[in-house]
Amino acid sequence: MRTTLSSFAPTLATALMALCGVASAAPQAPAAQGLTVVRDAETGELRAPTATELRALRASAATTTGEAPAQPQAVTGTRGESSAVLGERGLVYGVVKRGADGKLDHHCVDGAHTAARILDQSAPAAQGASRHDHH
């Protein structure tokens, strides 16, 4: 198997599929280290993930489980560039909230937790967040 950064990703899709298969008994549970396997793109065998693969898996899994995103790590690529997978950390969330008067307020915020906090608020608008009526 190729181990350079640029050649890792072909394994990601298959790794995720393998992850789903392994975790099928508890599909909502975050992937725990030690229980995670990836399918090698070249051999087809299941094996433990490399550190880079594990980071990518966690970042991807966080987008579907609501798990807090992993802190990104900088890695050096084959051309000398630095890169960091943000996964869910890079997402900007659009949220809509219907106020007591029936009107809609829009918010555009960073992170799943901020979005969830807006939804949990009983007030029609979160202080500090933008408030635009939908109509």
Add this chain to the structure above:
Amino acid sequence: MTIIERHAGFAAGACPGRLGHLARIAAIALLAVAAFATIGGARAATIHIINENAPGVGFNDPTPALPVGGNPGTTLGEQRLHAFRFAADVWASHLVSTVPIRIGAAFLPLDCNASGAVLGAAGAYQVVANFPAAPINGTWYPTALAGKLAGVDFAAPGDPHIIARFNSRLGLFADCVPGLTFYLGLDRKAGSQIDLVATLLHEIAHGLGFQTFTDDGTGAFLLGRPSIWDFNLVDNRRERLWVMMTETERVASATTWRGLSWNGWHVTRSTPSVLSPASVLTIGGENAGAAAGEYAVGDASFGPAIRNAPVSAQLMPVVDQLNGNGLACSPLSATNALAVRGNIALVDRGSCDYVVKARNVQAAGALGMIVADSAAGEVAGMPGLDASIAIPSARITRADGWALKLALQNRSFNRSGVVARLQSDPVRLAGTDARRRMLMYTPGVNAPGSSVSHFTTEATRNLLMEPSINSDLRYVLMPPRDLTLPLLWDLGW
């Protein structure tokens, strides 16, 4: 643009589990062919949508649907895919890159309850620094932009440059804002529904780079490096670039209303062709007292523009609630009609659309309408359409509304001694600083992800990259309608 089917099992609780080797190989092969076919092709960028939904859900939802608003899909999944493709095509036609842009997309059950929902989320999947041909070293670029600048795809094959998730349950279940659904038409006729195409255009922009990777709550750079975004931000009170400031200074500027401007050349040169003169409310008169002065206002999408219909008259409140507020959601009583006739009506936000309030005070003879917000925050505009409305309207903050009501306490049936003047600023544009640089959204209380990474809500006309999707947006990204594309040009697109 190419639709790539990659069933990676991203639907919550719906891992495909038993996809065979052949299917996996075919999915990866499809991706490779699509990318190869576009390299060296047309000048415009190519955007691949990677369908990450499992069979039967999301983009693959087989629920029958009637074609709507130019969307020819006959299932819910097909219509979602058509809308996504439409939005991606709009973006692809405006970007130039030899590296195809991959958007990993899925409709998933995102957070929601009976009164609110996460509509969707998007952003850059990866950032890159110190790459060959990087305009500024030691600086994070979203991976799609880095690829365009270097002519090299820094994402691993199959990895997305942008990830995008949208709520598959919105309006379709009793516990997910029942009745409020995505409008899947392509004709901007969403009405009271959520325009999916406009939402997609906004979210894809974030993924292309319309965001900072610096923490706007702490001021800390991501892994010690600034984002290319940060080089274009300037604290307009001190004329200092964000990248030159301390973390504490960045936090302060991110929470100073009207304190942070976009310094990029493309946006600044385009503001006069996109934005209208700023509207301003001036309060004076013998009873104005401490309320005298200038107030920031949000413009209305209905009625005449204030620059075309300036007005000056006594300010009189509508009072139709037990707490002293005035909603003006129904025809005014004789007392309220007497108060506002020939004057400017002050009403409160809430309970009905702004155009309803405007119709009612206009019918009573008001010359203009000022709406005081019902929630804390900064000024914002008032959406709505009604060709019958002939009086100008403006929206002020709740705090400013309270100040005006205080000054209006000593009044007769039809006179207050408080004079309101609605007119346009001869210099400032609606949404810019005094140098006509675009203001960024910086509410007094930090709104993570909303602050700094959006245009101000004061912009008139409404812009795609304000913190919310306004109903009067067109699917246009560039002047004279919008400033989104000039901002991406400033980043290097």
